[in-house]
Amino acid sequence: MDLQFIIxxxxxxxxxxxxxxxxxxxxxxxxCIPTKLSSTLKYVDIPGYQLKWSQINRFFEHTPRLKRLSLFINFADDDNDNLILFPCPTLIHLDITLFRTSDMSKMIYLLQNTPNLRSLRVCVYYNLINGNQWEQIIRKNVPKLKRFRLQMKNIFFLNENIQQEVDQLVDSFRSSFWIDEHQWFARCFARDKTIHFSTLSDTFCYDERKLPDFWRSTYPHDNQQNLYDNITTIYDETFFDQSIPFDMSFPNIHSLHIKLPIHNQFWSTISNFNRLYSLTVSSHIDTFQSQLQTLLDRAPRLRFLQINQNESLSLQISIFQYTSKSVRVLDLRNCNYSFNEEECMKLCHSPLGIQCKILSINVKNRESINIFVKYMTNLRALHIKCEDEMFNKRSTSEENANDEFCDENIDNSDELIRWLEDHLPSTCLVGRDPHSHSFIRIWF
Structure with a gap:
């Protein structure tokens, strides 16, 4: 893929x-920074790439009317400390993610060259910058700022006093600048050796296995339920195995990871599934089909469903029986099972298969791909691994350990790509998944 050409x-x-x-x-x-100048681009979001400090200059230069920018920048990945930054006076909204940044001088220099900034959102991973520092940065460099959102996270590996660290951090955000002038309130909580900090109105993804050990807030009317109200994602499938206070709930969950069987307290802790968009289910087994179906029935906006089952199990037939009016993306890659042609046909005619637009799956042979193309009429994209492909018969560990081996096999695996191009409609676009070369991606 010629990324420079695309950009x-x-x-x-x-x-x-x-x-x-x-x-x-x-x-x-x-x-890749554009070499062409755009006189019309105003809003740019680049979520998947790290930009180097030295690239920012050329990016601003080739996007002179930029008003809103969201990006991930690595200040430490460049020794060009003497860079003279190209000003961007049109920029009014900046959303920036920083990773392992201890020196804020480049961040300050960037803000000095965006003098008309009105809205700033910053995510800082593996560093905590106190409120006094942020106050000075804002006062001196972005005086027109009206909206400020901040998220920070750091893990402590030594024997630091975590509670003391949290108290000191929160207290640094209690000055009149934060409380009186702007009413930018903040909340901080800790779990084990990890500290999470965010401005009060920010929603966030919760990736801990347990509830916070303790939390602090600069907002006088804050409470623990408000903290839970801001959680939109729960990543750990064992989260609901713990005891959760009966009066606590998570009303704004968008993405959820659970395992079967579902714990009884789950239904009272998350009583509202109206915002649920993505669901990943682990330890799937037919025995608990009714539990998962109940959840599907109560999630009217659910679009993405991933089903994972233990490797020792045969294919669970409930996969062909689940119903949901909203699910359009079905991920069965982690069922640890390769579907044969008969099972692929059965999936095509199942309730979830009939309405599926994006399918990820493992199959025994390539002929199954034609079955999906012919009978899954709403399908728009297929992410598939064929067991009969020579590429997949080599060990994953060997593939990951040797990039040269991987590149060699990509070339040798063109036989399947050519076969698909010969047997699929000419309107289909076929290519390797750049993140997992044993998978083929097909667009219709």
Whole structure:
């Protein structure tokens, strides 16, 4: 994939004002700065790539009308400390993610060159910058700022006093600048050796296995339920195995990971599934089919469903029986099972298969792909691994350990790509998944 060619084509579009760049990077692929100037682009979102400090200058130079920018920048990945930054006076909204940044001088220099910034959102991973520092940064560099959102996270590996660290951090955000002038309130909580900090109105993904050990807030009327109200994602499938206070709930969950059987307290802790968009189910087994079906019935906006089952199990037939009016993306890769042609046909005619638009699955042989193309009439994209492909018969560990081996097999595996191009409609686009080369991606 010629990323530079794609980006230059985007920047050359004569009427384009908004670009959300969602093409996933391949391995360590860097984002390419456009060589073409766009006089129309105003809103740019680059979520999947790290930009180097030295690239920011050329990015601003080739996007002179930029008003809103969202990006991930690595200040430490560049020794160009003497860079003279190209000003961007049109920028009014900046959403920036920083990773392992201890020196804020480049961040300050960036803000000095965006003097008309009105809205700033910053995510800092593996560092905690106190409120006094942030106050000075904002006062001196972005005086027109009206909206400030901040998230920070750090893990402590030594024997630090975590509670003391939290107290000191929160207290640094209690000055009149935060409380009186702007009413930018903050909340901080800790679990084991990890500290999470965020401004009060920010929603966040909860990736801990247990509830917080303790929390602090600068908002006088804050409470623990408000903390739970801001959680939109629960990643750990064992989260609901713990005891949760009966009066606590999570009303705004968008993405959820659970395992079967579902704990009884789950239904009272998350009583509202109206916002649930993505669901990943582990330890799937037919025995608990009714539990999962109940959850599907109560989630009217659920779009993505991933079903994982233990490797020792045979294919569970309940997969062919589940119903949901809203699910359009079905991921069965982690069922640890390869579907044969008969099972593929059965999936095509199942309630979830009939309405499926994006399917990820493992199959025994390539002929199954034609079954999906012919009978899954709403399908728009297929992410598939064929057991009969020579590429998949080599060990995954060997593939991951040796990049040269991987590249060699990509070339040798063209036989399947050619076979698909010969047997699928000419309107189909076929290619390797850059993140998992044993999988084929097909667009219809």
């Amino acid at each position: 230059d084509k985007i920047w050359s579009l004569p009427k384009l004002s908004y670009c959300n760049f969602l093409i996933p990077p391949q391995r360590e692929q860097r984002y």
